[in-house]
Amino acid sequence: MHSFSASAKKHLKYFCETISERHLGSQGNKQATNYFKKVLQQYGWETEESLLKVMDWKTEGAILQCGKQFFEVFSSPYSLGCNIEGKLIAVDNISKLHDAGLKNKIVLLHGEIAAEQIMPKNFVFYNPEHHQKLLQLLEQSGVKAIISATGKNPSLAGGVYPFPMFEDGDFDIPSVFMEDTEGEKLLTCVGQRLKLESRAIRIPETASNIIGRKPGHGKQRIVVTAHIDAKQGTPGALDNATGVTVLLLLSEMLKDSDLKHPVELVAFNGEDYYAASGQMKYIEQQANHFDDILLNINIDGVGYKEGASSFSAFDLPETIQNAFQTIIKKNTNSIEGPPWYQGDHSIFLQHGRPAIAVTSEWILQNMETQNITHTERDNFSIIDHRKVVEAATAIHEFLLQIF
Ligand SMILES: [Zn+2]
Structure with missing residues (x-):
């Protein structure tokens, strides 16, 4: 537990503070995907990088004048x-x-x-x-x-x-x-006549999805996902440096495991981007392979400093449902949450695959009133790295149950 805590802190500091911008097309976004790839490789995962054509965007402000x-x-x-x-x-x-x-x-x-x-x-x-x-x-x-x-x-x-x-x-x-x-x-x-100047420019750029793979004995695989991009102008600590950190912790927890099912760890690039480029790319690549997916686990918004981690289940088959209930009961800081759809698990649901969406109880309870998401207030101070480790540990235990 202790070493995972140190790893979590290190990853989170890197994503939220060393880099600080992770919107598509930014330098920070490229650093983030490189970092993700390197850590996966370090723990023996095979990696695949898919290039995305995206747009960066900058403005020097806007002026509106009437007389x-x-x-x-x-x-x-x-x-x-x-x-x-x-x-x-x-x-x-x-x-x-x-x-x-x-x-x-x-x-x-x-x-x-x-x-x-x-x-x-x-x-x-x-x-x-x-x-x-x-x-x-x-x-x-x-x-x-x-x-x-x-x-x-x-x-x-x-x-x-x-x-x-x-x-x-x-x-x-x-x-x-x-x-x-x-x-x-x-x-x-x-x-009346107005003068409007907006000093904005679009800049063609690239970004990438990173997929880590570890083989297993069976054919059907488990796909664990988290989006690595953030909105422009926010460090995106809760949204979603914590989710990506959970993937990295899982890569470490599973590094020596003998897996029944192959596991894919996917850093999606584009959840907070108008064209959802990484998600579209993945759908295109997997068009004929969705049936091989046993389950998706999507992590978005986990690790808020107060409250529990929320696990929402969608269309789970019975054996997986049993393992799910066992883990919820066993972990005091995990609760079963209501269904919500504004995340990358919806891709898998739309393709008829079961999914589990993991987030913070706090987000679901404050959806209508919170003023943190997509602002500079979504920074390191609102997350607790121990909760991130707890969420990763619960997912790891769950995976061991269905392996
Ligand atoms: Zn998000």
Whole structure:
């Protein structure tokens, strides 16, 4: 236990503090996947690296001016930059979008229409029809640029306020966002000419998925996953340096084991990225091999400093269900959690495979109110490395039960 604790601390410090940015296309993201690969190799795992074409994105800020008045705006992540002028029109409801006469104008989206973060155009896992409709209407409108005034929406946008309504490198209308209260002030400029500059650029980059493999006697394998990327601007301690650390601890715990089932440890790159590139790549590569998967265990958000680790089971066959219950009962810091779907286990569920999703009880209890996810507050101080070791130990014991 002691040595695992030291390993956990070392990995977490590396991901959260030595690096500190792990968004796709960043240098830190590449360092993280390299580190992950090296540790796996050190413990005797065979590794595979799959290259992903991704986009990095930078901004030097945005300026919005109406006459002598300036408003505080931020470039929407992955948006194209702009330096334009145009008349301001405000729209608060999707039903008004079609006839708003937006051609060559700048539109302020506020109120109801700006209540949610819009799923990226090409995001396949969850994409409500009204989101796609909204993007289509905007693209057809000939609008020059979009300003969205947003409030708080922790369940979709994490703890970010204001949240970017658009975070989509495939959507090519330049956009910025502002606080809802600032948006109310901007309403006084409707009908006037605005100047908008967003100093944002898209930069073609690469990233990779890393898969570690250890052979076993049987054919059906167990795939343990955690996303290694983080949102831009956050160290992503809970989301998801802890999950990746659990994978590394498992690689160490299992290093000398004789396995009944082959085990795959997958660092997915893209859970917090508009195109989910790593997940899409994995699905493409595994298209004909999902049936060989006995079980997925996905770890995302484990190790919050308070409360237990939560294990949610999805469609487990009876033998696995029994082992699952045994482990939950035996480990006082593990509880059985409710089903939740905003994670990479959904990939396996969509392909008809059973899964277990592991996170912190605290996250599930505070989904609607917490203001940490995707912000700089998600740092080393909110996690407890001992809880990360406990979660890894529980998963290890569980694996030994079904081996
Ligand atoms: Zn996550």
